[in-house]
Amino acid sequence: MTPAGRGAAFFRAKGAEWSCTTCHTADPRNPGRHVVTGKTIEPMAPAANPRRLTDAAKVEKWFRRNCRDVLDRECTAAEKADVVAYLRSVGR
Amino acid sequence: MDMDFRTMLLAATAAITLAGAADAGPKPPPPDPAWQAECGACHLAYPPRFLSADSWRRVMAGLGDHFGTDASLEPAVARGITGWLVANARKPRAGRPEPVPPPLRITEARWFTAEHDELPASRFKSPAVGSAANCAACHRTADQGNFSERNLKVPLAGPAKE
Numbered sequence: 001m002t003p004a005g006r007g008a009a010f011f012r013a014k015g016a017e018w019s020c021t022t023c024h025t026a027d028p029r030n031p032g033r034h035v036v037t038g039k040t041i042e043p044m045a046p047a048a049n050p051r052r053l054t055d056a057a058k059v060e061k062w063f064r065r066n067c068r069d070v071l072d073r074e075c076t077a078a079e080k081a082d083v084v085a086y087l088r089s090v091g092r
Numbered sequence: 093m094d095m096d097f098r099t100m101l102l103a104a105t106a107a108i109t110l111a112g113a114a115d116a117g118p119k120p121p122p123p124d125p126a127w128q129a130e131c132g133a134c135h136l137a138y139p140p141r142f143l144s145a146d147s148w149r150r151v152m153a154g155l156g157d158h159f160g161t162d163a164s165l166e167p168a169v170a171r172g173i174t175g176w177l178v179a180n181a182r183k184p185r186a187g188r189p190e191p192v193p194p195p196l197r198i199t200e201a202r203w204f205t206a207e208h209d210e211l212p213a214s215r216f217k218s219p220a221v222g223s224a225a226n227c228a229a230c231h232r233t234a235d236q237g238n239f240s241e242r243n244l245k246v247p248l249a250g251p252a253k254e
Contacts, residue, residue, distance in 0.1 A: 036161060037135040038222060057166075065162040 007086025010079055015070040020083075022070075028090045047091030053084060120237050124176040126169060134163070136227055138198055139237055140180035146194035147201075148177040154196075199224040211246075220247035 001009075011020045011028075023041060024032040029048040032041035043049040053059060063083075067075035075083075120139060131137040140148065152174040155163045165173070182203070184190050195201050208224070215221065221229040228234040233243040 034134050036159070037225070039134055061166070065164060068156075068162045068164075 003082045003085035004089040007082035010082055011086055018070045028087055044087050045090040046088055121180050127173050127176055130165060136234055140177045141182050142198045143182060144190055144194055145178040145181040146190060148181055150194055151196055218249050
């Protein structure tokens with residue numbers, strides 16, 4: 001499987017309660033919704049939202065928080081790379 | 093009471109001016125950019141005057157489990173925001189000891205329940221509002237830090253249109 005293919009599967013995979021799609025929806029080109037507060041989340045795919053994945057510190061911050069929430073652990077560097085590859089591939 | 097017209101006019105003007113001032117309250121500080129960006133990422137950035145310094149310290153020390161989600165920050169960023177929140181926090185009232193432990197939730201602060209005691213709890217659960225954490229549902233200028241009663245528009249109690 002390609003990194004983007006692995007990333008797509010990882011994006012949909014469910015942890016104890018949530019998956020990435022819980023807030024970001026199954027299509028990263030769509031806006032998402034915070035599962036607790038209901039706040040709109042801008043699309044994750046750079047094709048739909050060009051500012052995404054341009055700020056490394058911001059990307060790391062959200063991976064740290066959201067991987068802990070979904071998987072109860074940090075994501076590995078390989079997993080993050082796959083998700084980034086997936087998000088970059090969507091809508092292109 | 094025997095009062096000439098001029099005295100009455102002065103008294104009326106004073107009363108109207110004081111009534112207006114009571115609505116405004118002390119001026120809030122200019123928004124801290126890190127607070128606005130980080131604390132406003134998932135919900136309204138709640139103004140520092142809504143909680144005591146002790147409450148803010150407790151909130152900021154527990155960001156790894158912030159009401160059920162991980163909201164952790166880089167330590168230097170967290171320190172900066174904590175400092176600003178604490179400096180602009182609600183001051184304790186003389187003769188009224190603060191609760192121990194200090195509340196994490198603004199909705200559990202004494203001033204909040206006092207301000208909202210005219211509303212039944214069910215009003216906060218209506219589809220248009222959702223929860224008492226959703227200030228902007230009624231406080232239409234909450235995102236500008238303005239919670240004046242003049243800008244209050246409480247949605248109807250019925251189900252949401254969508």
